[in-house]
Amino acid sequence: MKRKVTSVLLALGLAGTAAACGGGGGGSSDAAAQAKGPVTVWYSNNAEEVAWAKQMVASWNSAHADQKVTGQEIPTGKSSEEVIGAAITAGNAPCLIFNTSPASVSQFQKQGGLVALDSFPDGKSYIEERSGKVASQYKSTDGKYYQLPWKANPVMIFYNKKAFAKAGIDTAKPPLATYDEFLATSRKVVAAGGAKFAIYPAPSNEFFQSWFDFYPLFAAETGGKQLVADGKSQFASEEGKKVAAFWRTLYSEKLASQEKYNGDSFVDGKAAMAIVGPWAVATYKGKVEWGAVPVPTSAGKSAAETYTFSDAKNVGMYSACKNRGTAWDVLKFATSKEQDGKFLQGTGQMPLRDGVSSAYPEYFAKNPDYKQFADQAARTVEVPNVPNSITIWQTFRDAWSKSVIFGQQDPGAALDGAVQKVDQLAGQS
Amino acid sequence: MRLIGRVVGKQPIGTAFVTPYVVFLAAVFAYPLGFAVYMSFHDYFFAAPGAIVDRPWVGFANYASVLSDPAVRRSFANVGIFLLINVPLTVVLSLLLAWSLNAAIRWRGFFRVSYYVPYVTASVAVVGVWLFLFNSGGLVNSVLGPLAPDPSWLVNSKLAMPTVAIYVTWKQLGFFILLYLAALQNVSKDLYEAASMDGAGKWKSFRNVTVPGVRPATTLVVLLATVTGANLFTEPYLLTGGGGPDGASASPVLIMYQRGIEQGNPDVGSAIGVLLVIGVLILALIQRRLLDRES
Numbered sequence: 001m002k003r004k005v006t007s008v009l010l011a012l013g014l015a016g017t018a019a020a021c022g023g024g025g026g027g028s029s030d031a032a033a034q035a036k037g038p039v040t041v042w043y044s045n046n047a048e049e050v051a052w053a054k055q056m057v058a059s060w061n062s063a064h065a066d067q068k069v070t071g072q073e074i075p076t077g078k079s080s081e082e083v084i085g086a087a088i089t090a091g092n093a094p095c096l097i098f099n100t101s102p103a104s105v106s107q108f109q110k111q112g113g114l115v116a117l118d119s120f121p122d123g124k125s126y127i128e129e130r131s132g133k134v135a136s137q138y139k140s141t142d143g144k145y146y147q148l149p150w151k152a153n154p155v156m157i158f159y160n161k162k163a164f165a166k167a168g169i170d171t172a173k174p175p176l177a178t179y180d181e182f183l184a185t186s187r188k189v190v191a192a193g194g195a196k197f198a199i200y201p202a203p204s205n206e207f208f209q210s211w212f213d214f215y216p217l218f219a220a221e222t223g224g225k226q227l228v229a230d231g232k233s234q235f236a237s238e239e240g241k242k243v244a245a246f247w248r249t250l251y252s253e254k255l256a257s258q259e260k261y262n263g264d265s266f267v268d269g270k271a272a273m274a275i276v277g278p279w280a281v282a283t284y285k286g287k288v289e290w291g292a293v294p295v296p297t298s299a300g301k302s303a304a305e306t307y308t309f310s311d312a313k314n315v316g317m318y319s320a321c322k323n324r325g326t327a328w329d330v331l332k333f334a335t336s337k338e339q340d341g342k343f344l345q346g347t348g349q350m351p352l353r354d355g356v357s358s359a360y361p362e363y364f365a366k367n368p369d370y371k372q373f374a375d376q377a378a379r380t381v382e383v384p385n386v387p388n389s390i391t392i393w394q395t396f397r398d399a400w401s402k403s404v405i406f407g408q409q410d411p412g413a414a415l416d417g418a419v420q421k422v423d424q425l426a427g428q429s
Numbered sequence: 430m431r432l433i434g435r436v437v438g439k440q441p442i443g444t445a446f447v448t449p450y451v452v453f454l455a456a457v458f459a460y461p462l463g464f465a466v467y468m469s470f471h472d473y474f475f476a477a478p479g480a481i482v483d484r485p486w487v488g489f490a491n492y493a494s495v496l497s498d499p500a501v502r503r504s505f506a507n508v509g510i511f512l513l514i515n516v517p518l519t520v521v522l523s524l525l526l527a528w529s530l531n532a533a534i535r536w537r538g539f540f541r542v543s544y545y546v547p548y549v550t551a552s553v554a555v556v557g558v559w560l561f562l563f564n565s566g567g568l569v570n571s572v573l574g575p576l577a578p579d580p581s582w583l584v585n586s587k588l589a590m591p592t593v594a595i596y597v598t599w600k601q602l603g604f605f606i607l608l609y610l611a612a613l614q615n616v617s618k619d620l621y622e623a624a625s626m627d628g629a630g631k632w633k634s635f636r637n638v639t640v641p642g643v644r645p646a647t648t649l650v651v652l653l654a655t656v657t658g659a660n661l662f663t664e665p666y667l668l669t670g671g672g673g674p675d676g677a678s679a680s681p682v683l684i685m686y687q688r689g690i691e692q693g694n695p696d697v698g699s700a701i702g703v704l705l706v707i708g709v710l711i712l713a714l715i716q717r718r719l720l721d722r723e724s
Contacts, residue, residue: 082690091478107693112480196566203584204670207691258584260670262560319477391692398500402675406586 033119037323038068039330040094044080044313045073048282048347053098055342056334067326074099088113088318095321096331098150100314102138103208103383103390105147108316110387114146115317120328130335132354137226137382138314146316148331149352151343153277153311154376155216157296161289163194163272176293177300179246186255189272198255200271203405207394211383212275214400216295216309217243219381224307228384228392233422235396236415242298244411248404258405277311278348278373292372303375310380312352350377388425395421462706469699491700501701504672504679505708507590511680512658512712514594519654520647523602527609528639541610545603552600556667559596583669586677593664593678601657605650612646613639648720652713659709662686681705 043053050073057071074097077083081104087093088111100108108114117123124145128135131149138149161171167189175181186198201213214235215227221239228234250256257265266274267287274280275295284290294306315335321327333339340351341360350356350373357364357374364371383389395418403414437444467473469491476482495501530541547555562568565581578585582592616639624634640647662682665672671687672679681701689698 079691085475085690085693088477089475093477110693111475112477112482202670203673205673205676206671207687258580258674259564260560260583260673262557319480388692391694394687394692398676401673406584406675408586408675 030119032322032324033328034325035323036067036326038070039096039321039323039327040070040072041096041098041330042072042074042094043097044099045076046279049098052343052346056339059339060330060333064326067323067329069330084108084113085111088320091320093318093320095323095327096315096317096334098313098315098334100147100316102147102312102314102385103393105138105314105316105385106140106387106389108318109140109146113319115319115321115324116144116146117148117317117328118144120324123328126332130354131352134310134352134354134378134380134382138385140385141387147314148316148335149312150314150335151312151347151349152352152377152380153279153349154373154380155212155275155277155309155311156292156294156373156376157199158266158274158276158280158284158288158290158292160195160266160269160272161291163189163269166194167192171291174291174293176296179242179296179298181300182296183246183249183253183255186250186272187253190255195269195272197257197265197271199250199273199275200257200261200265201275202260203251203256203258203401204260205397205401207390207397210393210397210400211309211311213247214240214243214396214404215381215383216275217246217297219307219309220295220297220301222307223305224379224381226381226384227396228386228422228426231386231423231426233419233426235422236412236419239298240415241412244400244404244415246296246298248407248411251405252407278350278370281348281369292369294376303372305379306376307379307381308376310352310377310382312380312382314352348373350374352377384426386426387428392422392425395425465699465702468696469703471696473696473699474693475695487696491696492704495697495700495704500676500679501681501684503676504681504684505704507676507678508659508661508680510590511594511597511661512655514591515598515658516651516654518595518598519601519605520650522598523605523650524609524640524643524647526602527606527613528635530606531610531613541606544606547600548603552663553667555600556664559668563592580674584674586674589669589674589678593661593668596668597658597661597664601654605654608646608650609643612643616642644720648717651716651720655712655716656709659705659712 041053041057043049053071057069060069072094074080075083077086080099081101084093084097084100084104085108088108093113105114117127120126127138127145127148131138135145135149138145138147140146157176159171159174159176164171164174164185169175169185169188175185189195190198202209218227218235218240219225221243222234222237225234225239234240247256251258257271261270264283265271266276266280267284281290294301294303295308297306315331317324317327317331335351335353337353337359340353340356341363343349343351344356344360344363348367348370353359356377357371364374383393386392399414399418400411403409403411409417470486470488471484472487472490473484474482526544530537530544534540560567560583563582564570565577565579565584567581570577570581578588582588620638620642621634624638629637660682661680665678665680665683666686669678672683682705685698685701685705688701689695
């Protein structure tokens, strides 16, 4: 009996393994690109975006009874990317996901999970007309668009006016433009007890955390360079090392914390500044009296010259989609001028639309606080769309963590040390 | 008829009872393990059904890249430190507490429940509490005052892993106490009486009657603590912000998650997994040898 059970187990295990070894065939077809019919879309689970998505779906459905859109929030997991990756593998991804991280696009593409939007006759022209110059950053290495640039959250420096006032710092025009000014202001606000820390980006080791400390300042310092360009690392340049040295000073003088904070340090008054995009404005309402300025640079640049990280989320069309003709129409509908306006109105996030501030003058007249984010949206830098994108960011984060946050190595040497591995990763197909 | 007899065996009812579990075992354990081994020998990545992808056989290349990766090597060393602290501490504390809770003390039910609560509470919630306890301005450091470590517990490269080990010990203690409580019911009262007749005090009878009496349970506790400890993931993921500071609390399973799921290299993740399985099996074998020899 025992032997029989064992052999049944083994046989089942081996059969399963053998079955798993079988690959698939096939691919996308032109017929699918024309096909019309019901489609499914996923969207983010924050309240503002859910409200926008629900009205968008309802609005589409009221005019297209024969091509019904079913919308739902992205199923929960450790991260959206993980859930999307699993859905691609299982073959049950929806047609459109309005929360596709640009850093994951190269991976999803490698998995055969994304549809090249260029496969639609007006795909390329629609993307480039809507987003303007910014669009080219979202092209994949094969020159095609596997994502539609949808919305950005240009990262800026938020400051707590009360904490600054307590330290006797001008709250209308605080000196935060150069590294020296920023450090002096930081020292002053901490010394005066305005907050325990000047600024508190997450010091944890997740690959994406460098988007909220190093990358915005690197974009600004270099006038809009990406982490990797033409398959070569850019971060160990003189500018990159200046940014690293600046953050190292903040950590070594305990103006920034090495410890993970459980909550929102800016809202809780633990930090006098935050480095974040306009999505956070809604969460600060009634809790913090804030102002915002562009990220600092070593020599100081005007707002009109300062670049930053986009913190964008895009829309991808997934290869499991059967009715791609409808999906493409829905995508254009959801990113039309009218729907972008509703999205801006409801969420305060910036549609990745060329000239967003002039496109919605009424909104910005009513909400002047958001005007600077709209201006900043025209000068954003995206994560490079290269193979092994996430591994590259993790490699960078490990070097950053070791040197800048924990001071176990010279920051410049740590960045130099990461170059070879990153170049190798970016060069793989 | 004979064919049916051959398939179902001499005990058809027994086979019927066993089959669901065999199927469960095959689907949930045997198949994934076999598949992981397969992945680790190929240039494998997850792909959409129907996508034409190349997944060539690469021999031991994934193992070579894993073993030459300092982050992976460090994670194995980290989990070694974790087990060295967590397993003995779990055995000693859970046995002592079970022994105390087995005695006729006041509030016995309350204490038993108290020790079990952390085990059944969601990690995310408990981690939040520990972050407030162990961060630099937390309760523990306030009590310690000038004796508080700098850098603080969870961002100190020497203390992060021991802190995680102590946290996990505390969290799982309730479960292991329960195992020992069950085992203590099987230790004959006569043995305690005989020991006291021979003039043994509480401590002596604990050492000479209780400890040998619950040895089978100790074998189980050691094995379970080792297996669950080797699979450490949640704590480095949540408590130390992704294995920080600077990889000092990264565990092999955390690295597997990063490489396999986040970075889309399940072949590399599987190679780490296979090495971990082999490592745990060797450890379990050594432990069994030692514990069986003593009994």
